[in-house]
Amino acid sequence: MVEKICSHIANRNGKNYNWKLSDFEIGAPLGRGKFGRVYMAREKTTKLIVAVKTLFKSELVEHHMQHQFLREVEIQTHLKHPNVLSLLTYFYDQKRIFLVLEYAAKGEVYTHLRSQEKGRFPEPRAAKYMYQVADALEYCHKNNVIHRDIKPENLLLDYHDNIKLADFGWSVHAPSNKRKTVCGTLDYLPPEMVQGKPYNSYVDHWCLGVLCYEFLVGKPPFETESQNATYNKIVKVAVVYPQFMSTPARALISQLLRYDPSSRIGLDCVKEHLWVKKNMKLASIANGVI
């Protein structure tokens, strides 16, 4: 399905087809972000479902977001991976910009996590997501893109419960130079970023550790009432593992949450990690149940 719509759109893009709103039937709203609304839509020729995000040019300009937005579009257009949300095409009229995105039927991982009875995922489900996020990030890093804003709100799920990494609003092309900008949610920020030091793609490895912890515990490891206290916990890497978390899961998280960026384990090692492999198997056995 996705391949069909991708190739149809890519084919027209290749022919410099000028997409317009009337090429789509616009359906139910899917959500609302800071700058736009997202609707379910159907491409009229193929009848396939996509998501259309509409943004007002004036709002982007008013908030000085046009450069960040263009970067997001530029980055996402070039990334093609099964666990990265595809930006299929875009077009605009006088007032609005329309992004045509791959449709993620099950919405945000965040919503699923919060709706769990205990507020956390069983280990097989967490491991499956960890594998897919690690795979998506490995691909991004190979293409010199650092995501910098990994969190459950930015992970969408398709109909088959597969991760679609979204929201490249904070991501950067990182050809060689290390950058020094603080952004993202404090809970997920690595020590080098909260301390305003230069950083590299290993920031995403740290976020993956925070993500795994939040999947398994229901809240991020450095969460506190105050920003100051969170800062202190982050720079001390003060992680408390609850009793119910298995030893191999702790091992994986502690290998990602390292103060020294270069001592965080590689994304290939995350995918090959014993805990991930064992639980991926369990997840596939329970396919459709979890």
Ligand SMILES: Nc1ncnc2c1ncn2[C@@H]1O[C@H](COP(=O)(O)OP(=O)(O)OP(=O)(O)O)[C@@H](O)[C@H]1O
């Ligand atoms: N491709 C998609 N498929 C299905 N639902 C989507 C898709 N893209 C976005 N949504 C839904 O629409 C909501 C708004 O998305 P949007 O990207 O505008 O904002 P956001 O990323 O949540 O917030 P922000 O504007 O702060 O980055 C999302 O929370 C999600 O639930």
